[in-house]
Amino acid sequence: MDHKGRLRRLQESLHRNRLDALLVTHLPNIRYLCGFTGSAGALLVLDKKRVFFTDGRYRTQAHAEVQGCTVIVSKKGALVACAEWLRAHRKSSSRMRRRVGIEGEHITVAERSRLSSILPGDSLLRPAPALIERSRMLKDAEEIEQIRKAVLLGADLFDVILKAIRPGVKESEVAAELEYAARKAAAEGMSFPTIIAGGTRSSLPHGRASDAPIPGSGFVVCDFGVILAGYCSDMTRTVFVGRPAGEARRVYEAVRRAQQAAIEAVRPGVTVGEVDEAARKLLKKINLDRYFTHSTGHGVGLEIHEPPRIAAGQAEVLRPGMVITVEPGVYIPGKFGVRIEDMVVVTERGCQVLTPTSKTLIAL
Amino acid sequence: MDHKGRLRRLQESLHRNRLDALLVTHLPNIRYLCGFTGSAGALLVLDKKRVFFTDGRYRTQAHAEVQGCTVIVSKKGALVACAEWLRAHRKSSSRMRRRVGIEGEHITVAERSRLSSILPGDSLLRPAPALIERSRMLKDAEEIEQIRKAVLLGADLFDVILKAIRPGVKESEVAAELEYAARKAAAEGMSFPTIIAGGTRSSLPHGRASDAPIPGSGFVVCDFGVILAGYCSDMTRTVFVGRPAGEARRVYEAVRRAQQAAIEAVRPGVTVGEVDEAARKLLKKINLDRYFTHSTGHGVGLEIHEPPRIAAGQAEVLRPGMVITVEPGVYIPGKFGVRIEDMVVVTERGCQVLTPTSKTLIAL
Numbered sequence A, B: 001m002d003h004k005g006r007l008r009r010l011q012e013s014l015h016r017n018r019l020d021a022l023l024v025t026h027l028p029n030i031r032y033l034c035g036f037t038g039s040a041g042a043l044l045v046l047d048k049k050r051v052f053f054t055d056g057r058y059r060t061q062a063h064a065e066v067q068g069c070t071v072i073v074s075k076k077g078a079l080v081a082c083a084e085w086l087r088a089h090r091k092s093s094s095r096m097r098r099r100v101g102i103e104g105e106h107i108t109v110a111e112r113s114r115l116s117s118i119l120p121g122d123s124l125l126r127p128a129p130a131l132i133e134r135s136r137m138l139k140d141a142e143e144i145e146q147i148r149k150a151v152l153l154g155a156d157l158f159d160v161i162l163k164a165i166r167p168g169v170k171e172s173e174v175a176a177e178l179e180y181a182a183r184k185a186a187a188e189g190m191s192f193p194t195i196i197a198g199g200t201r202s203s204l205p206h207g208r209a210s211d212a213p214i215p216g217s218g219f220v221v222c223d224f225g226v227i228l229a230g231y232c233s234d235m236t237r238t239v240f241v242g243r244p245a246g247e248a249r250r251v252y253e254a255v256r257r258a259q260q261a262a263i264e265a266v267r268p269g270v271t272v273g274e275v276d277e278a279a280r281k282l283l284k285k286i287n288l289d290r291y292f293t294h295s296t297g298h299g300v301g302l303e304i305h306e307p308p309r310i311a312a313g314q315a316e317v318l319r320p321g322m323v324i325t326v327e328p329g330v331y332i333p334g335k336f337g338v339r340i341e342d343m344v345v346v347t348e349r350g351c352q353v354l355t356p357t358s359k360t361l362i363a364l
Helices: A003-017 A027-034 A056-065 A078-088 A109-118 A131-137 A141-164 A171-184 A199-203 A246-265 A272-285 B003-016 B027-034 B056-065 B078-088 B109-118 B131-137 B141-164 B171-184 B199-203 B246-265 B272-285
Strands: A021-024 A042-046 A050-054 A070-073 A098-102 A123-127 A195-198 A218-224 A226-228 A235-241 A297-299 A306-310 A323-326 A329-332 A336-339 A342-346 A351-353 B021-024 B042-046 B050-054 B070-073 B098-102 B123-127 B195-198 B218-224 B226-228 B235-241 B297-299 B306-310 B323-326 B329-332 B336-339 B342-346 B351-353
Touching (some): A003 A042, A003 A131, A027 A131, A050 A078, A078 A109, A109 A123, A109 B109, A141 A171, A141 A226, A199 A329, A199 A336, A218 A246, A218 A336, A235 A246, A246 A336, A272 A306, B003 B027, B027 B042, B050 B056, B056 B070, B109 B123, B141 B171, B141 B342, B171 B218, B199 B329, B218 B336, B235 B246, B235 B336, B246 B272, B246 B329, B246 B342, B306 B323
Parallel strands (some): A098 A123, B021 B098, B050 B070, B098 B123
Antiparallel strands (some): A297 A306, A323 A342, A342 A351, B021 B042, B195 B218, B218 B235, B297 B306, B297 B323, B323 B342, B342 B351
């Protein structure tokens, strides 16, 4: 991955964002910029210098992984070490205060207080714009290839789910088979807690696999993803155990068409709000929109949920290289739910659906 | 679980902490107080009222799970809904400003800004003491039973690891067997990414299971835990593949004795720093303390890492009902590492080791 290029571009953007430094504490942002995959670190990016801080547990790993930065290992923890470094390297020559950007969406109120208490008086902490998240929204070719591999692995694993789903089998057992196969296939882990939600539980949009048995008849929502070399996949298919009656078929078909409509709306220049509206409009025609209780999708990459949010009224404009989910759903409380989700990458002329799995209703 | 008692005791503590309300946003704290297990929510605890906010995805689940609170489902998300509720319920009669505590260790700088922009002028946001974390440190009998079950399940699963470890097998395959067995045994998931680190990788204190093969000879650090009914387990055993030579045996024995010394130090009235010192002192005698690069342990409960931190110089005093790990380790860079970890509960007179697994060196 192009860590040094990413760091350089971030450095070049500091000045026009009126920052002398950016303190990066959000771990996926750290991984994106310098390659560190551990769970404790802070990255300080200055005009002419990049310093990565971690603690003793990650000494060897940091030296092996971190690209383009000086590595400092401290007993005091990354954040304190970083603040002390800033104090020791104050710009005594300048009469200007040093403006240190922090990641307001990630750093806690207490962490900011601790930083402030250590920093010298000539440093000014300032919540910075989401520079790295905005850069991460646009995946480069290497990232898209990595995401594609993760998506294809996820799609392969859907077969494992289909084999495991039988009336009476616990949802958690289906998840167990899936996750075992994922690990065997070199996934680092699942990108979020696996959702296997059968029968009335399918009406819970976030029905994590439970001890409930798969019912003799009804929908089963299967929403899962893997992490491969740091990148996440995310897909949902809803299958039917038994023979689906008219209402179930109608709702499934409506969700399938809504999802297709949203995918067809994805192209450069369109706002994410318009993509959301495309799905919602179709469900509205048949009075199902009130059961579509979440947004249409989200960006995916090093994190399972990252910008942009594909939601009503959002103004973010799609650009080539964005990778998003398209996942409308209909949840009728106490009855059943249906969700269908693909990952798509925005291309120069439209989009490409990464998830290869059929969306025809499968009856098991 | 005693959700209503926990909520009542928190309400009773507001006044003496000079708060009119506490806004709880840290999910494990929300679960502890009211039972909600979803991934989006905010809990507002006032003197005479408790209101839980979530979004549409969790409507059914919130109504089913949340104890002792009014449930409000909002399209705008939990935090905004909570701020708007506070604005709509301002105490017009009082001339005092309403002091709303926030969880400074958990709420982000950006979340605080968003809250501030909505709240009425008579509300004052103030980082609150860690009231809930302090309460959570002391587990009640029901919690200890739940933790014991999780620990025993973890210990059973160690046999799966022993069967899976063979030279040439990938670390990730060992993890796959473990995690599959955990799911089959009703674990909701693993409490952290499984560490299986063989050969020189054992010298990485946080060596997540990788694609590296188990070597023909050397240590394998196995650190893993399960989540059962929300409560975490955590254990580490280090086994040897092949016949351990003198140095390996000596280091293993040193860690084993250091761990035993720390366990023997655990009793009410002792500080956590003294427990850390007990392990470190023993390693110092044989010049291994410089390779013990992390703290001795941490609290465990609804979170895998929670207070107290068992670290050098920490002044927290052990009390009955605390559940902590004791896990010294020695990591010789580029050579090998050894860690041994049990969970223990502090009792009236000393402690009880929850982890039943033998610590004699196992050679496979």
